[in-house]
Amino acid sequence: MMTFSLVARDPKTGMFGAITATAGPAVGALVIHGHSHTGAIATQAMTNPLYGIQGLALLKRGFNARQTLDKLQADDPERQRRQLIIVDKSGNTAHCNGIHCQEWVGSRIHDNLAVAGNFLGGPETLDSLIESFVLHQALPFPQRMLAAMQAGAKQGGDRRGLRSAALKVWNDRDYADIDVRVDWSERPLEALEEVLSEVQGASYADFFEQLPRTHCSDWRP
Secondary structure: OOOEEEEEEOOOOOOOEEEEEEOOHHHHHHOOOOOOOOOOEEEEOOHHHHHHHHHHHHHHHHOOOHHEEEEEEHHHOOHHHHHEEEEOOOOEEEEOOOOOOOOOOOEEEEEEEEEOOOOEEOOHEEEEEEHHHHHOOOOOOHHHHHHHHHHHOOOEHHHHOEEEEEEEOOOOOOOOOOOEOOOOOOOHHHHHHHHHHHOOOOHHHHHHOOOOOOOOOOOOO
């Protein structure tokens, strides 16, 4: 999946977040993964959703971002067709770009932050992601990620255009605190901003606050 993505940890709150956009449909279904108190992962180019599942399991066992990435790729014969970015619970990051990913392809890391993209117009997209994320520290964490993606899109984004986008945030629940996506749109980042505003509105926020956060202690599968 030709995509650009961002994964981050908010050191102020301990939240993890991931945001992604692409020219194809339903990018949020496969690319971004995470869990509270654990980390966040984006798998793209020739996407491998199992990287998300297996990677989170490794992070929960105490492997750091680099160790997790290395273990995921060690047994993957298709690793040279994939991109992977990870941030762990300590804010450590790891990234890789397979040599068979479509140009322009690359990744960057910063404090508590990793970004990656393929099929881009050039490196300006990733540079803008990081610059915007650093600049907008005063914004709430979800809006900060969205602002970064919007800046990246203005600097080229996916060179085929954008048709889907997704944003997820994990805080203190066994599921995402924010999980919003636009699966097919001519302006997916603008539509994503509208959806984010709705789920952060008082009515939905009050409803969401009443939901159970974790499994009951005596629950068994």
